[in-house]
Amino acid sequence: MxxxxxxxxxxxxxxxxxxxxxxxxxxxxxxxxxxxxxxxxxxxxxxxxxxxxxxxxxxxxxxxxxxxxxxxxxxxxxxxxxxxxxxxxxxxxxxxxxxxxxxxxxxxxSARFGSAKGSELHEFLSFGYRRLKNYQGLPAYGKIIGHADKPTGKKFQGDPVMLSSQNIDRGMSGAPVLDVTRNLIIGIIYPTFRSNLLKIEYFSC
The missing domain is CATH 2.40.10.10 (Trypsin-like serine proteases)
Structure with missing residues (x-):
């Protein structure tokens, strides 16, 4: 930025x-x-x-x-x-x-948007309503890894973008993803899966 x-x-x-x-x-x-x-x-x-x-x-x-x-x-x-x-x-x-x-x-x-193209390896911020003890609204931080292939059998308008983060959990679906280098919202958080050591998130671009 x-x-x-x-x-x-x-x-x-x-x-x-x-x-x-x-x-x-x-x-x-x-x-x-x-x-x-x-x-x-x-x-x-x-x-x-x-x-x-x-x-x-x-x-x-x-x-x-x-x-x-x-x-x-x-x-x-x-x-x-x-x-x-x-x-x-x-x-x-x-x-x-x-x-x-x-x-x-x-x-x-209001959110200001941009394409996810050019956001590879940038850091991101998000904010959503996952629960942590008495807290609900919590920030998230991580890295934008890059574009992935579309899931088999799915018809998306663009390729999904993969994020890595330790902070995203249930309740964060629908949260904005802010590329902190470009200062643009480039996506919305949706399904999550876990790898061995960290969580990998997907969101639509």
Missing amino acids: AEGIRLQEIREFAVQICHARTNNPVGTGFVAREGIVTCAHVVRKANRNDAGIEPKAADGLEVGVYFPERGGRASFQKRAKVISCFKQYDDDVVLLHLRDGSAPLGPEL
Whole structure:
């Protein structure tokens, strides 16, 4: 990152995605200019008592969204609905809009995006709602390894990108990935698997 440039405040635009009925947290999302970005499987989990629910086939499917207290902003709870997804692809991403039509945050607090191309071997930061004792919202740090081949039988719009981190765990799905060198959000965290000594994360680019 160029000296003097302030990194995006990912903690400012990260939100909890909550169960549609109980409001218990089930994952993470983040605010972009177009709406709130999260994973399709997080929305599915937020409606898990509804048998066979499929976010990509259910326009208007609702979830709870919790905006934590930040600086001078009080915490607040909203309802959001699915308004867009990649129906012809397997990318685990959906876009939400608040039910009341309001803009969740000002444009100065929305995520700024870029392509994952050129981010290989850069460090990244993230923030999401994994649990650690009494803590919920926690940061994550790691390295962007590079692009991987698409999983067999999956139709993605681009090649997935592999990350390495010790900090990502359940509840982080849907969290933004910030390339700290380029100061751009280049992806969203989704499924995790473990190797012998460290966790390897995948996210869509």
